[in-house]
Amino acid sequence: MKDFLGDLDLTSAVGKIQDILEKIDKVQLNIAVTGESGSGKSSFINAFRRLGDEDPDSAPTDVVQCTKEPTAYPHPDYPNVTLWDLPGIGTTQFKADKYLVDVKFERYDFFIIVASQRFRECNVELATEIQKMKKNFYFIRNQIDNDIRNEKRKREFNEEKVLEAIRQDCIKGLGQANAADVFLISCHDLGLYDFNRLLDHIEEDLPNQKRHALLLAVPPITMEILQKKKEALRTRIWMVALASGAMAAVPIPGLSISVDLGILVSEIKSYYIAFNLDLKAEIKYVIKFSDFGPNVVAQLLGASSRVAGVESTAEYLFSLIPVIGSAIAAGMSFATTYYMLNKCLDDLANDANNVLMKARSTHAE
Known part of the structure; x- marks a missing residue:
């Protein structure tokens, strides 16, 4: 984090990351x-x-x-x-x-x-x-x-x-x-x-x-393209998790988990769009975009979302400890968000693969 953000304060650090992500998207x-x-x-x-x-x-x-x-x-x-x-x-x-x-x-x-x-x-x-x-x-x-x-x-x-x-x-x-x-x-x-x-x-x-x-x-019409999409989406996970870590260091109750949920909802929705998975019968999680929200994140991530709830409490407690505590809280939030997004990306890429294989087998028949 230090190498990437330099001497920026937390608010400026999160702003810098968001600016970079927005520029990439636009x-x-x-x-x-x-x-x-x-x-x-x-x-x-x-x-x-x-x-x-x-x-x-x-x-x-x-x-x-x-x-x-x-x-x-x-x-x-x-x-x-x-x-x-x-x-x-x-x-x-x-x-x-x-x-x-x-x-x-x-x-x-x-x-x-x-x-x-x-x-x-x-x-x-x-x-x-x-x-x-x-x-x-x-x-x-x-x-x-x-x-x-x-x-x-x-x-x-x-x-x-x-x-x-x-x-x-x-x-x-x-x-x-x-x-x-x-x-x-x-x-x-x-x-x-x-x-x-x-x-x-x-x-x-x-x-x-x-x-x-x-x-x-x-x-996403071939296995090769699906893999390329997966790699492209994965390249930004570390930066998204970095924003999560920076916010976790701020000792405000509930701030980190609310930011993390917003990040997860936004990123996972982008995976659905990239893989063209909305309303496909062959996928593991059938979700309408209009229903996308924190509950959907919990459904997608299963047990790991419960772990996140425990870790969010720990992050807040650690963030109250001067200097070292904030670093620990930031590290925990970074690791949790990084893990969750990678897990979900892998799951949805597998779903996209199943959709494609089903479509190809039907076409062959």
Whole structure:
């Protein structure tokens, strides 16, 4: 605590921690999604935002050209993460350099270029201009499920060979854009094909805080993504527990436990949102967000919450002892909160894993 907080008094220390956590939660991530009309840009935006094409607030997916100007679609759970549906490219009037100026290229952290068939010259021109402007871009070949379905009719069908042939054909068409890779996906099921690899590449290119925002917002559709989310959520537990410890050193009856309950409620709710666990039948604890509160924390943590009640009394008694007592109380509160949040994160990550396995087995049937 001393190393992190320096010579700050307790009130300033808690304020510093809260400021850092708020900045992490509010960091802006803007993702531009572009490509030819009909390539599935809107469907990708909806799938990333965990929405169906016909859900309220989803991006329209009409066959005709929908997007005339950049349209923002904030993530419903993480409004600091916004996907932008850009106007379609590929018309006779399309000029890559003018296009990027018109869509205000500087506000986007990276570009995703979507195609439903082989990439064309307009995709190459756009990627080349994006490179000149020192922005990252990623090529997505969409509707792979349709290709696989068509190829299955052939007598000597081999899915791996089909996927590699499609990928190489796209890379060949994008030669001028120095495309090292193309990511094959299906917006009907992002968990298939190359979505994990796409996420890995984007992660590597983003700074830490924007990477954290991406990992929380991305849909929990594969085991790999669930693990990444769990690791991202765990990185902030020590800081949250530090705030709990700082407050425990203040000798005010009931202050520490009330702060701890508020911290636990807020953090555990964020786990539910990140893992998309609200109202899922396969999870251990089925809880509505409207019911979230101290009683829910007790239900989630079981016996450990009773231990917390005993320790909160001990923390107060220790905090009355000058200097050494406050340090002991702070340490106890830090350890208790740290343990509880780690335990709950592990439990809910296991629940999310069970939900995913159930969904995959049902889909396979």
